[in-house]
Amino acid sequence: MFFHIVLERNMQLHPRHFGPHLRDKLVAKLMRDVEGTCSGRHGFVVAITGVEDIGKGLIREGTGFVTFPVKYQCVVFRPFKGEILEAVVTMVNKMGFFAEAGPVQIFVSNHLIPDDMEFQSGDMPNYTTSDGSVKIQRDSEVRLKIIGTRVDATEIFCIGTIKDDFLGVINDPGAAA
Amino acid sequence: MSLVADTPPNSSSSDDFASLLAVELDSISSEASPEIEVEDDYELGPDSLEVTSPDVEDDHDYENRDLPLEGCRLSLVETVSIGVTGWSRHRVKRRKVEELEVMEKTNGKHVEYVDKFRLKCSVLLLLLLALSFVLLVLYFAELHFDLQLCAEASTSNKCLHPVVIKDICVVCGEKMEEASGVALGYIHKDLRLSKDELYRVRNLDKKNSLRNKKLYLVLDLDHTLLNSTRFKDMTEDEAYLKTGADTLKGRICSFDQQYVLTNMMPCGRLIIKGEIREAGRQTTNAVVSRVINKVQNLDLDEGSLFRLDYMQMFTKLRPFVHTFLKEANKMFEMYIYTMGEPLYAAEMARLLDPSGVYFSSRVISQVDCTQKHQKGLDVVLGQDSAVLILDDTENVWQRHRENLILMERYHYFASSCQQYGFNCKSLSELKSDERELDGALATILHVLKQVYSMYFDTELGDTIGDRDVRKILKSIRKEVLKGCKIIFSRVFPNKFPPQSHPLWKMAEQLGATCATEVDEPVTHVVAMDTGTEKSKWAVKQKKFLVHPGWLEATNYFWERQPEENFRVSQLKNQESSSAPHS
Numbered sequence: 001m002f003f004h005i006v007l008e009r010n011m012q013l014h015p016r017h018f019g020p021h022l023r024d025k026l027v028a029k030l031m032r033d034v035e036g037t038c039s040g041r042h043g044f045v046v047a048i049t050g051v052e053d054i055g056k057g058l059i060r061e062g063t064g065f066v067t068f069p070v071k072y073q074c075v076v077f078r079p080f081k082g083e084i085l086e087a088v089v090t091m092v093n094k095m096g097f098f099a100e101a102g103p104v105q106i107f108v109s110n111h112l113i114p115d116d117m118e119f120q121s122g123d124m125p126n127y128t129t130s131d132g133s134v135k136i137q138r139d140s141e142v143r144l145k146i147i148g149t150r151v152d153a154t155e156i157f158c159i160g161t162i163k164d165d166f167l168g169v170i171n172d173p174g175a176a177a
Numbered sequence: 178m179s180l181v182a183d184t185p186p187n188s189s190s191s192d193d194f195a196s197l198l199a200v201e202l203d204s205i206s207s208e209a210s211p212e213i214e215v216e217d218d219y220e221l222g223p224d225s226l227e228v229t230s231p232d233v234e235d236d237h238d239y240e241n242r243d244l245p246l247e248g249c250r251l252s253l254v255e256t257v258s259i260g261v262t263g264w265s266r267h268r269v270k271r272r273k274v275e276e277l278e279v280m281e282k283t284n285g286k287h288v289e290y291v292d293k294f295r296l297k298c299s300v301l302l303l304l305l306l307a308l309s310f311v312l313l314v315l316y317f318a319e320l321h322f323d324l325q326l327c328a329e330a331s332t333s334n335k336c337l338h339p340v341v342i343k344d345i346c347v348v349c350g351e352k353m354e355e356a357s358g359v360a361l362g363y364i365h366k367d368l369r370l371s372k373d374e375l376y377r378v379r380n381l382d383k384k385n386s387l388r389n390k391k392l393y394l395v396l397d398l399d400h401t402l403l404n405s406t407r408f409k410d411m412t413e414d415e416a417y418l419k420t421g422a423d424t425l426k427g428r429i430c431s432f433d434q435q436y437v438l439t440n441m442m443p444c445g446r447l448i449i450k451g452e453i454r455e456a457g458r459q460t461t462n463a464v465v466s467r468v469i470n471k472v473q474n475l476d477l478d479e480g481s482l483f484r485l486d487y488m489q490m491f492t493k494l495r496p497f498v499h500t501f502l503k504e505a506n507k508m509f510e511m512y513i514y515t516m517g518e519p520l521y522a523a524e525m526a527r528l529l530d531p532s533g534v535y536f537s538s539r540v541i542s543q544v545d546c547t548q549k550h551q552k553g554l555d556v557v558l559g560q561d562s563a564v565l566i567l568d569d570t571e572n573v574w575q576r577h578r579e580n581l582i583l584m585e586r587y588h589y590f591a592s593s594c595q596q597y598g599f600n601c602k603s604l605s606e607l608k609s610d611e612r613e614l615d616g617a618l619a620t621i622l623h624v625l626k627q628v629y630s631m632y633f634d635t636e637l638g639d640t641i642g643d644r645d646v647r648k649i650l651k652s653i654r655k656e657v658l659k660g661c662k663i664i665f666s667r668v669f670p671n672k673f674p675p676q677s678h679p680l681w682k683m684a685e686q687l688g689a690t691c692a693t694e695v696d697e698p699v700t701h702v703v704a705m706d707t708g709t710e711k712s713k714w715a716v717k718q719k720k721f722l723v724h725p726g727w728l729e730a731t732n733y734f735w736e737r738q739p740e741e742n743f744r745v746s747q748l749k750n751q752e753s754s755s756a757p758h759s
């Protein structure tokens with residue numbers, strides 16, 4: 001799920017940046033440092049949408065660096081248990097398949113792939129129904145439900161299922177070819 | 178009476194029609210309680226006999242006239258009224274019909290009529306019974322289904338956590354406190370399977386592979402498919418390799434005219450470390466293969482010598498390896514299984530299989546071994562009875578010797594020769610190479626094809642699922658030296674029990690019979706020198722006198738080697754002829 005939230009961060013800035021463009025430098029550094037990162041608590045920071053407040057800088061003794069407390073608005077993405085996501089399959093193997101929804105990696109076990117879909121090995125490993133009408137292979141787009149998440153300091157990993165109504169392949173790259 | 182007015186003009190036929198309806202109605206009423214009807218008939222029995230004969234004719238008429246119901250255009254209400262009005266009449270008729278059955282069995286028409294009536298009764302009764310039975314079955318089935326659902330629900334409540342990835346169960350999503358089961362790091366770095374699940378998957382996979390007609394092949398890297406050396410271990414004679422692609426491009430090897438050492442691929446430079454993300458090996462492979470696809474036009478498929486600058490390493494692929502993999506891929510699902518580091522394994526897999534067709538997510542390396550210094554098939558997702566192994570080291574496969582096809586070591590670089598104690602010039606120093614068309618890989622490919630065709634041979638009686646590559650391998654091996662009788666002379670150390678010597682065992686596995694004393698059926702004398710009694714006997718009796726290398730070569734090539742290539746040297750004879758030996 002996406003959230004638009006306000007976060008706070010203490011930014012350290014080298015004294016050489018002090019001058020007329022201090023604010024711009026600070027914001028540029030903030031974007032560099034924060035966008036694309038993942039915090040276990042809030043999820044992936046997708047984009048910074050605005051800076052609310054920059055507090056008073058505190059000079060650190062000895063180094064000359066200054067620490068500014070910065071409040072900024074940003075869009076974060078965090079998957080939750082029970083959430084329905086659309087993801088692109090990245091790898092298919094005997095145990096199931098891996099898919100990615102943006103920065104989130106999701107694994108769907110063969111236990112949670114419908115029973116009528118069987119694994120086919122070969123050059124392009126895939127899960128296929130017996131009549132061949134539905135096929136999951138690399139680059140397929142699937143709709144899945146998150147049933148478990150593991151949130152680390154820098155990474156979020158999810159377990160998903162497609163064994164439920166309205167889940168499964170939503171487009172099939174094999175069909176077009 | 179509406180009956181007369183509404184029925185078709187032929188009055189007699191309308192009468193008959195009424196009687197027909199009566200009979201029909203009667204049969205319907207009898208469905209409900211046939212037994213009572215029969216009783217009724219008995220009581221009413223004797224008094225209606227005289228009415229019979231005209232009515233018989235009537236019935237005749239009816240039969241002959243053939244009145245289709247549609248033609249009568251009777252509405253349902255009318256039919257009912259006919260039924261009611263004709264009731265008394267029909268009762269009489271019925272009575273007489275029943276009478277007829279009892280009294281005049283000779284009248285065929287009537288008997289037939291009655292038979293029809295009876296038939297209808299019994300059929301309907303049967304239908305009723307069947308219906309009730311079906312209902313009963315359905316009821317129980319539903320009950321059973323409910324029970325099953327309950328059972329399923331109760332098991333799903335209690336997830337056994339068969340597969341765990343990054344400490345979360347992939348079935349229920351629950352977090353695991355401690356890691357258990359077998360790690361399958363080569364599929365995903367944090368994937369673990371419970372023992373039961375591993376068993377299930379390996380069994381499941383057998384069905385899959387039988388359907389696809391594929392067996393499993395586990396391949397070792399170093400000395401089996403390729404040979405690597407670090408820059409710093411290279412000798413002066415190998416320095417020419419470092420000088421760059423130009424000197425090597427298109428050069429034809431002196432040793433074998435057919436083998437062209439194609440241009441050296443400076444692929445190392447394309448994969449700088451920054452591009453290899455550390456987020457799991459899958460990503461690494463994916464990134465790497467994407468990079469490689471860009472340089473496909475640079476003949477990576479055909480290359481055999483690689484300079485990997487970022488690993489400070491040269492790698493030489495064994496001649497014939499590309500053909501070997503292409504052919505083996507048709508028969509086997511292939512795994513790489515190396516004692517090397519994961520990154521090295523991934524790189525080598527990429528050199529062998531740039532487009533990831535042969536080994537996708539089946540590269541097992543040191544970190545995946547469940548036992549230290551041992552390779553095990555437990556991490557291979559296939560039944561032991563369907564897995565063949567190619568490796569140059571027997572010791573690491575102690576648990577799976579029967580699956581192993583021992584490979585002759587491929588030493589290309591000088592460092593590799595030194596490592597194994599060879600003091601001769603290496604292939605690289607001699608600027609030569611193993612021959613492609615009758616080298617080790619080509620020979621073994623032939624054996625693999627033999628095993629494969631025997632495994633899936635439909636002519637054989639037993640079911641394919643029960644077959645075992647280990648038995649097939651054994652039987653093929655037994656054919657190699659069939660009919661040979663071998664004695665050993667001065668090969669085993671003194672007082673060493675000859676039956677337990679590896680060479681003795683090897684000879685027996687190859688189908689030869691071994692003996693300790695000379696006699697007429699002996700075909701080969703294996704000796705280190707010509708001075709022993711047995712050697713002399715062999716020369717005198719015109720038996721083959723061969724060096725132990727003959728046996729080893731035969732073992733590697735699965736074919737009886739020409740004996741003249743393994744003559745026992747005269748020199749050794751002079752050195753050590755004094756020692757008495759058997």
Ligand SMILES: [Zn+2]
Pocket residue numbers: 336337338339346347348349350351
């Ligand atoms: Zn579980």
